[in-house]
């Protein structure tokens with residue numbers, strides 16, 4: 001599914017679509033388990049009148065070995081991310097790997113180590129949300145403008161009503177062998193928002209060091225070897241602050257999926273989904289609420305794609321807003337939450 005969103009976004013002309021003149025994206029090749037599937041994908045998502053027709057392959061390896069390809073976009077189920085990414089890195093390709101980077105911190109570390117050893121770019125694509133202008137505005141309001149004073153609490157939720165028993169048992173949404181589980185799949189966005197709220201201006205070198213690391217308390221409802229509902233409380237004792245991060249397949253998130261409370265006011269975060277934010281409501285004590293809309297034409301995956309293209313063009317191997325240490329940090333929180341609830345994947 002996500003590969004279709006991503007490709008539909010990046011085949012738009014950046015210059016005419018969003019006034020982005022520094023980069024352009026060419027889909028050079030599509031790899032799939034079958035040629036027919038890959039051809040169908042090209043028919044559905046690559047513009048017929050466009051200048052480029054991608055090569056189609058019935059294996060991922062052929063994409064890794066295609067000399068026209070600079071960067072691989074990994075969009076497979078969670079438990080396959082490590083293998084796909086390591087194979088691509090071995091072939092010398094840069095990688096944008098869909099969220100979550102892997103099923104645990106140990107796998108993530110292998111991927112990070114491999115990319116660093118090979119000197120190629122790697123980023124976890126979960127965090128397309130970080131690249132939306134609204135996410136940048138939120139961080140500016142909180143960290144630069146101190147618009148709501150000192151932040152004390154953040155409530156962040158991502159819920160979509162699709163219980164496990166409504167899904168095929170071998171789907172990535174339900175099968176623990178494929179890395180199913182709502183915290184890994186959707187709760188990780190709530191942890192991403194918490195990071196944007198509590199960890200200002202992430203940089204490759206200081207992520208995980210400069211900022212206070214939270215204590216983690218978690219409760220999950222498990223069903224068939226994966227979590228269907230999950231709550232993670234992040235406590236920052238020195239800052240006297242907490243983030244309450246909830247995710248569920250048994251409910252639907254409010255349009256306003258996030259609330260950040262500070263000593264001088266609060267900020268509501270709203271949008272189509274927690275991964276695709278649309279705006280903010282700034283409520284400063286004693287002032288009229290101020291609503292800020294950030295409409296998006298398309299899915300919004302082009303924001304991260306543009307940032308990654310600039311990084312690759314500039315010879316960078318990590319993105320400053322989403323460094324690899326941050327992927328490791330979030331994955332350790334998820335590991336800790338799973339451990340507190342006795343949730344292990346079959347591969348572990």
Ligand SMILES: NC(=O)C1=CN([C@@H]2O[C@H](COP(=O)(O)OP(=O)(O)OC[C@H]3O[C@@H](n4cnc5c(N)ncnc54)[C@H](OP(=O)(O)O)[C@@H]3O)[C@@H](O)[C@H]2O)C=CC1
Nearest residue numbers: 001002003031032033037075076077078098099100172275
């Ligand atoms: N950023 C975002 O908003 C979103 C991100 N995602 C992430 O994207 C990734 C893919 O999710 P999604 O697109 O929903 O997944 P799907 O299940 O729709 O598709 C995954 C594709 O992976 C390939 N694949 C390879 N091995 C397997 C296997 N054993 N079982 C099933 N599929 C396999 C298949 O393609 P083929 O047969 O062609 O090789 C399949 O079509 C996940 O990491 C997910 O978390 C998902 C949704 C939204």
Ligand SMILES: O=C1OC[C@@H](O)[C@H](O)[C@H]1O
Nearest residue numbers: 099160173185186273275
């Ligand atoms: O990243 C995601 O966001 C939207 C959800 O529907 C999906 O399961 C998840 O992978």
